[in-house]
Amino acid sequence: MPTHVETLENGLKVILRPISDTRAVSTWVVYRIGSRNEVPGMTGSTHWVEHMLFKGGGKLGKGDIDKLISRLGGKMNAFTDTDYTMYFETIPASAMDTALMIESERMRNAAFDPKEVEAERTVVISEREGAENQPEFAVEEELWALAFQVHPYHWTPIGYKQDLAVLDREPLYRHYLRHYAPNNASLILVGGFDPAVAMQHVREAFSLLRPEAPPDPLRLAEPDQRGERRSDLVRPGPADLLSIGWHIPAAAHGDTPALILLSTVLGGWRGLLSFAAGDWHPRSNRLYHALVESKLATDAGVRQEMKLDPSLLIVSATLAKGASLDRVEQVIDREVDKLRRTVPVKAELDRAKQQVRSWARYEQDGVTFQGMLLSAGEGLSSWDFGERLLGKVEKVRGEQVREVAKTYLVDEHRSVVRFHAQGGAG
Amino acid sequence: MNLPDRTVLGNGAVLVSASLPSNPFVAFRGSIPAGVAAEGESHGVAEFTSRLLLSGTRHRTAAKLADRLEGIGATLEFHNGDEVLSFSGRSTRDTARETVRILVECLSEPTFPEREIERVRVELLNDLRIEADDTHLRAMRELERFVFPNDHPYGRDPKGGADRVRRIRRRDLVAFHEAHVNPEALILAVTGDVDRRLMEDAIAEPLSRLDTSSEGVPAIPPPRPHKPRRVSIPMPHKSQADIVVGGPAVPRRHDDYYALNLANLLFGRIGLYGRLGRNLRDEQGLAYYAFASLDAKTAGGMWSLAAGVNPANLSKATRSIREELDRLQTDPFHSDEVRDGKDNQVGSLIVSLERNAEVASELHRMEYYGLGMGFLEGYPEIVRGLEEDRVREVAMKYFTAEGSSMVVAGPVGRARLSL
Known part of the structure; x- marks a missing residue:
């Protein structure tokens, strides 16, 4: 399928896949940050940051992302993995600028209002407790902890409850500022658009965002296992x-x-x-x-x-x-x-x-x-x-x-x- | 999407199709009225039968069926529901004909081998144990039993319970299959990489080979009146409690349906779960999920809400749910809420029909409920035409604490709950 790839001056890689017979567009941003970039005591922070990025900042007030996408009949969500975090909105293609504006604000301007950080603590703990209700979660968490004793794959993206109970705003916000930058992300658009027009809109929304110093490479490697x-x-x-x-x-x-x-x-x-x-x-x-x-x-x-x-x-x-x-x-x-x-x-x-x-x-x-x-x-x-x-x-x-x-x-x-x-x- | 094509075959089966050429495969979804409602007093046979339709035919064993389907890269699934036996699948354009032939073979010539019956019996008993250990499923099952009392097909466990699973014999399955699995009232919706020629040659031709030998489509009785109850199910080994609240709603073709569907969206679905989610999740941080659902069927319906909370927050959460239900009476939906909800429903037509699976389901729903092939074109007008006061009225009428049952499952005691 024809795919147009271009990198902006600030390091944001843009991937456009036009599809002629659809009226929808799906906008994705993937950041190269996951639970593998966490350290003990801060497990679950990447996932918590993901939650905070639905709460506004910059041009967006609290609840605005929700309202903007809902009015369009769109769908949106985000996923935190061990290796990356991704966000998406699927909306009518005619409203593509709305998704680009949301993602542009999300990339550098999230508010991290202390009250909102605190309110979200119990939500992420509740998400973990819901998973704990399933025996399969206990098995999964145990297996990764057993197999990885040095590498951060030791813990799962949801993190440990004891870390979620004590983490506070400042390290979360630093984690965000450090990793949410155009040179640590890719923007993907799939749907009914003209690539040249879409690229122009992408430049308008993202080209002024400043890059950060590249994140340090992960130096931890799991040693060979010596026995079952x-x-x-x-x-x-x-x-x-x-x-x-x-x-x-x-x-x-x-x-x-x-x-x-x-x-x-x-x-x-x-x-x-x-x-x-x-x-x-x-x-x-x-x-x-x-x-x-x-x-x-x-x-x-x-x-x-x-x-x-x-x-x-x-x-x-x-x-x-x-x-x-x-x-x-x-x-x-x-x-x-x-x-x-x-x-x-x-x-x-x-x-x-x-x-x-x-x-x-x-x-x-x-x-x-x-x-x-x-x-x-x-x-x-x-x-x-x-x-x-x-x-x-x-x-x-x-x-x-x-x-x-x-x-x-x-x-x-x-x-x-x-x-x-x-x-x-x- | 263009207007869907609709064809009635000689044996009564109805084919509905729409082309979605950018999705490079064929997807289908179909049904036969051979669900729980068709089984009468033989509880559990519809579910048991549905799980055996890939377990061997007169021409192939279960293993050969799986080898052939997966060898051509196709998928085929059967699922039992309250009203229908449903089936769905995927294939490439080139293998669509063979996939539909296998579908027809599974529907018309299953052999119900004893060995597979025993395998499914083990599977069903395990599923019953797993569901009984799941806080949300357990609470929902109990709520459905209250809202649709007296063993109504919508209210009972389709598996029939462990005793029934142990007692069902091959002859019960054969009898149910012979009586109910036939092309009368069969619907098949197909989408993706399809055109008229493919529909005629690869889909209609094999499907028309199904013989009709029907006992007629059973009518589903209306549910008996619901008596609201409050129940807790202690599951002390769990971390989180699931709260479900709900009551009777309306059938899909009822005059209140569209207004109620919009009210449900505003109450517990739009954005981060509507008013309910805003209160429980966004403002108080009590729950990761708190949402409402509306399930409208042929003879009745149910609305419900669900929230997963830490047991220490149970009282706070139920109080907040009560506040939101009461607020529908004292502070009904504002004009801007209704406007946003309408915009969402109209806009979602584009977004919710981007996948083959979603389009096939929608086409199937249009035919099953007799909504007409022009339904999607007319839908925006239906939504735009809803009066604000009507939306408020149906919310006040159906979403009430007094008219609802509540079930809580999780690390809670047996103390009497209040809402």
């Missing part, structure tokens, strides 16, 4: 859960395409970001056959966490009542061992490639999804990250899938979290 790590959580819950995470390289690494096919063969594919998949779950994969068809689990899947830094490939399962965690772990071990020993047959590899190919289309469903995909790509490396990856996946041979299984799915480099459900409410 395990954690057993014994807590109230409705079903036993199992999660196993193996260290894998950063998303930009040359082994990522082969790992995508490994993930697909093992647990199916739901797209690069899986936002388009909704409730759909794949069934034509080894874990489904080994765990769900056999009634050991009611759900099983694989997540390849694609991140800026070395990350995890996670296998997880929700156990059927009466199934033992030991047995399910043995079955997963057996399936992983098969991947290490045997090259997938051609039909299986072809099917996996077809799934990846199809989901690359399904994730282009509308201007908002396209904007999200391009923004996440920018957050990881470049807007065309997904498209380039697809080209590389097509070229992967079966032997490479076995090689990455042997290299990365190593018992000594894995972390295992077992959730032993006690009682529950049923």
